[in-house]
Amino acid sequence: MSGAVVHRARSAALWRLRSAAAPWLCACCAAGVAGALLLILGYVVREGLGAFSLSFLTELPHPVGVAGGGVGNGIVGSLIIVGLAALMAFPVGTLAGIFLASSGWETLVDLVRYLCDVLASIPSIAIGLFAYSLLVEPFGHFSGFSASFAFAVLMLPLIIRTSEAAMRGVSHEIREAAIALGAREHVATLRFVLPAAWPGVVTGLLLAVARVTGETAPLLFTAFGSQFWELNPANPMAELSLQIFTYAISPYRSWHAQAWAGALLLILSVFALSVLARLFLRRSARS
Amino acid sequence: MFASGAVTVSGSMTVKLACRGLSAYFGQLRALHDINLDIATNSVTAVIGPSGCGKSTLVRCFNRMHEVVGGARVEGQVLLDGEDVYGPGVDAPAVRRRIGMVFQRPTPFPTMTIEENVVAGLSLDGNRLSRTAKERVVERGLRQAALWDEVKDQLGKPGTSLSGGQQQRLCIARALAVEPEVLLLDEPCSQLDPISTARIEELLSELAADYTIVLVTHNMQQAARASNFTAFLLGGKLVEFGETNQIFTNPACRETEDYVTGRFG
Numbered sequence: 133m134s135g136a137v138v139h140r141a142r143s144a145a146l147w148r149l150r151s152a153a154a155p156w157l158c159a160c161c162a163a164g165v166a167g168a169l170l171l172i173l174g175y176v177v178r179e180g181l182g183a184f185s186l187s188f189l190t191e192l193p194h195p196v197g198v199a200g201g202g203v204g205n206g207i208v209g210s211l212i213i214v215g216l217a218a219l220m221a222f223p224v225g226t227l228a229g230i231f232l233a234s235s236g237w238e239t240l241v242d243l244v245r246y247l248c249d250v251l252a253s254i255p256s257i258a259i260g261l262f263a264y265s266l267l268v269e270p271f272g273h274f275s276g277f278s279a280s281f282a283f284a285v286l287m288l289p290l291i292i293r294t295s296e297a298a299m300r301g302v303s304h305e306i307r308e309a310a311i312a313l314g315a316r317e318h319v320a321t322l323r324f325v326l327p328a329a330w331p332g333v334v335t336g337l338l339l340a341v342a343r344v345t346g347e348t349a350p351l352l353f354t355a356f357g358s359q360f361w362e363l364n365p366a367n368p369m370a371e372l373s374l375q376i377f378t379y380a381i382s383p384y385r386s387w388h389a390q391a392w393a394g395a396l397l398l399i400l401s402v403f404a405l406s407v408l409a410r411l412f413l414r415r416s417a418r419s
Numbered sequence: 420m421f422a423s424g425a426v427t428v429s430g431s432m433t434v435k436l437a438c439r440g441l442s443a444y445f446g447q448l449r450a451l452h453d454i455n456l457d458i459a460t461n462s463v464t465a466v467i468g469p470s471g472c473g474k475s476t477l478v479r480c481f482n483r484m485h486e487v488v489g490g491a492r493v494e495g496q497v498l499l500d501g502e503d504v505y506g507p508g509v510d511a512p513a514v515r516r517r518i519g520m521v522f523q524r525p526t527p528f529p530t531m532t533i534e535e536n537v538v539a540g541l542s543l544d545g546n547r548l549s550r551t552a553k554e555r556v557v558e559r560g561l562r563q564a565a566l567w568d569e570v571k572d573q574l575g576k577p578g579t580s581l582s583g584g585q586q587q588r589l590c591i592a593r594a595l596a597v598e599p600e601v602l603l604l605d606e607p608c609s610q611l612d613p614i615s616t617a618r619i620e621e622l623l624s625e626l627a628a629d630y631t632i633v634l635v636t637h638n639m640q641q642a643a644r645a646s647n648f649t650a651f652l653l654g655g656k657l658v659e660f661g662e663t664n665q666i667f668t669n670p671a672c673r674e675t676e677d678y679v680t681g682r683f684g
Contacts, residue, residue: 302529305526308487309528311484311487313515313543313594313597314512314543316512317487327528328530
């Protein structure tokens with residue numbers, strides 16, 4: 133009998149020890165994650181700040197050995213390529229998300245959702261190859277547009293799932309209230325549920341843009357890169373992350389510094405995008 | 420055969436809405452069994468019964484909202500002015516414009532102002548209202564819903580900025596703006612405080628002058644206070660229907676008596 137009491141006392145002590153240790157363990161893990169992020173950020177800032185300047189943002193790349201130069205054409209190229217990709221992926225993705233959220237056609241909804249998950253898990257380099265075979269090889273030259281296409285395919289699953297979630301997040305009662313007023317079902321979906329879901333839909337777009345902004349692999353054989361101010365997406369185009377890649381694998385010290393500065397710029401813009409996305413989401417949570 | 424079980428309203432009152440042999444299903448589950456009921460014009464009819472007895476399902480069959488849920492279907496007839504709303508070629512949205520509905524939870528459209536909420540049902544087919552017509556509709560609807568004096572200076576504010584009771588009256592204004600003939604209210608006060616509840620009950624008796632009102636409630640005092648007729652449902656069946664006074668003071672069925680005296684439910 134006393135053995136059982138001792139055993140109980142011991143297990144109580146063990147339980148107390150465990151519950152005292154658990155929050156510390158969690159805190160350590162959280163600190164590890166935050167620490168890794170800070171370490172990366174700090175390192176990129178330290179290495180990148182040296183080459184970071186106004187001319188870095190506005191000038192064309194200089195040849196090796198010529199000091200200065202920038203990634204101006206890469207920034208413009210990124211904006212055009214990602215912008216075109218968003219233009220392609222946003223309407224298709226949002227409409228597909230609306231379909232998934234509001235269609236009663238269960239089998240098709242499940243199938244589309246499954247395919248969407250499969251698409252999300254395809255490596256980006258494979259999607260780049262797909263764009264290459266579809267839009268580069270037949271035309272005989274690289275192009276910014278083929279990169280946009282690859283990015284659009286990468287963005288699609290993200291946009292579809294976030295817009296579906298945003299539509300589902302809107303109370304079912306809103307839809308019923310609209311239908312009870314005499315709205316047809318598609319009118320209820322598009323004119324009453326979609327506006328309420330809009331902040332979540334836009335958040336999904338911003339996150340998808342942030343996701344592809346850091347992509348490099350599909351660009352290797354689509355946008356290809358350029359030394360010039362190329363504004364026509366039918367031609368090979370410079371792109372920021374592609375420039376970082378090219379500079380980073382080069383043997384030149386000055387190019388390495390530029391690669392770090394480019395990485396810093398990339399991180400800052402992705403960070404700005406996710407802050408923007410959070411602001412939108414907060415607005416939707418309020419309404 | 421249908422008419423045999425029908426409970427008819429007495430005297431000179433005309434029937435606005437009636438159901439004949441009405442059964443409702445969710446997939447395999449039968450939620451309503453062969454309901455026959457007449458609802459008198461310009462009266463308040465309360466539908467009472469314990470949770471899950473089919474009160475909401477019954478009124479959702481009246482304006483064809485039942486079928487909006489996947490797998491749900493209806494058998495039998497619902498007659499609006501003698502015409503079956505489930506008849507061939509009858510357009511469900513058109514039925515819903517004649518039979519308005521207010522839900523348990525206030526549902527102002529979250530992205531719309533008070534004003535936009537009131538007129539939301541009017542521009543559904545794409546035609547635009549003139550500024551003056553819109554103002555007229557908004558004021559009339561809000562006055563009918565006894566909300567005008569409280570919100571007339573803040574029509575541009577979001578509908579969701581109002582209190583729960585005000586939101587529910589906004590939903591009533593929105594339903595009335597479409598100029599329906601029948602107004603269904605599905606436990607409209609269950610989320611409201613006693614003062615807001617009293618305002619809405621008061622409002623119902625005023626609205627009964629122009630509209631036919633069906634009030635679903637699980638609150639027996641509310642049914643006793645606010646209605647002219649009462650239908651008592653149990654397990655998806657209509658147990659008893661009659662004048663509210665009679666149902667509460669001298670019910671014909673044992674189950675009705677047990678329920679209204681608070682012995683169960």
